Amino acid sequence: xxxxxxxxxSEDSFFKPKREFPARSGNGKGFPIGKRTKERAAAxxxxxxxxxxxxxxxxxxxxxxxxxxxxxxxxxxxxxxxIVTAKDWREAARGCAACHQYxxxxxxxxxxxxxxxxxxSRKPHAHSHDT
Numbered sequence: 001x002x003x004x005x006x007x008x009x010s011e012d013s014f015f016k017p018k019r020e021f022p023a024r025s026g027n028g029k030g031f032p033i034g035k036r037t038k039e040r041a042a043a044x045x046x047x048x049x050x051x052x053x054x055x056x057x058x059x060x061x062x063x064x065x066x067x068x069x070x071x072x073x074x075x076x077x078x079x080x081x082x083i084v085t086a087k088d089w090r091e092a093a094r095g096c097a098a099c100h101q102y103x104x105x106x107x108x109x110x111x112x113x114x115x116x117x118x119x120x121s122r123k124p125h126a127h128s129h130d131t
Contacts, residue, residue, distance in 0.1 A: 036083075043089030047074060050122075059118035060099035071097035077115040079108065093118035 022031055048055055057069050076083060077091040093115045095103075103111040 039086065039089055043086065043092075044074060047090060047092060054094055054122060057094060058096040058099055059093040059121070060095040060103070060114060062099045062102050065098050065102045067096045067098045069096065073097065073100055075100045075103060075111075075115060077112050079104070079111075091115065091119070 056072070058066055058072060060066065060075060072094050073096075074092040075095040076088070078088060083089055095118075103114055
């Protein structure tokens with residue numbers, strides 16, 4: 001009596017063409033890559049050279065929030081809209097997605113202090129990008 005509540009697909013839905021999106025590129029085809037995206041990519045390439053003791057661990061480790069060394073990303077000292085110099089792009093600590101979100105949703109001064117502390121706690125040879 002109860003019959004399935006799942007609606008059957010129409011015959012044509014299986015054969016619809018796959019959606020295609022233009023590629024991001026700087027050559028006029030597709031979406032252009034902006035100046036800030038290029039600056040961020042250059043900074044990330046530099047910071048990724050720091051070595052696994054930095055790039056493969058969450059440096060923030062917020063108690064009760066941290067999910068460990070998963071979904072790692074660069075967490076900048078200031079929010080993205082306030083990044084204006086090449087140095088600003090490189091003032092970042094590695095953090096898991098949960099720790100990054102915790103600081104992103106908090107106060108700017110708290111985030112800046114946590115990032116500074118993480119950077120200062122690195123071993124001296126890990127600061128190669130500061131030169």
